[in-house]
Amino acid sequence: MAEQEKPTFKDIFFVPPNYSEMLKRPYARIEKKDHDFVIGVTIQASLEAAPPPETDPSLGEMVTIIKEEPGTYSEATVTGNTETHIFDIPVVVIECKTYLDKTMLEGSSRAAEDLKARNPNSLYIVVMEWIKLTSDVNLRKYKVDQIYVLRQQKNTDREFRYESKYVKNSINPAVVQHLFKKVRNYLTTDWVGGIEMGIQRGWLIDE
Structure with missing residues (x-):
């Protein structure tokens, strides 16, 4: 499906x-x-x-x-x-946005946490054209598995995007390909986890 x-x-x-x-x-x-x-x-x-x-x-x-x-x-x-x-x-969830700010990221993280609590073997990805985050945001504390910025560009106020001097980056095919490969690899790789498997290798949480 x-x-x-x-x-x-x-x-x-x-x-x-x-x-x-x-x-x-x-x-x-x-x-x-x-x-x-x-x-x-x-x-x-x-x-x-x-x-x-x-x-x-x-x-x-x-x-x-x-x-x-x-x-x-x-x-x-x-x-x-x-x-x-x-x-x-759901096994793979992709959330699509025009841009992503901190409030949206927090909402996505809560949704990903809810999903993984019911299906630990799920993958939660957020995809957007522009990013509206600063370097002060700690991405590691959020529960999403990956964030893709298709235009590799920060978001600006909407009125600036319609100015003649504004340059909008094209969607980078390499980013799209990375997304495709990540999903394909996830769906074609065995999901190993749980206490018993962790005891066998010596560490409990997958890396």
């Missing part, structure tokens, strides 16, 4: 109307988030509540189906006590 402007999985939570209904089925909702460009995979997950130990499973009680509000959440198919949800898990 590779698409533009694709709403993908952000979080899952459970909202049964009461405890007795929660014993019957999960009432799960999938929260989604829009991304500019996504490469990922479509997941179909079936969820059901395990019967309490004191309940005789042979009774096979059927629940009354309460419709969920679709909104920004996935629409679940309910069969008996089982819910089936279909949603997309």
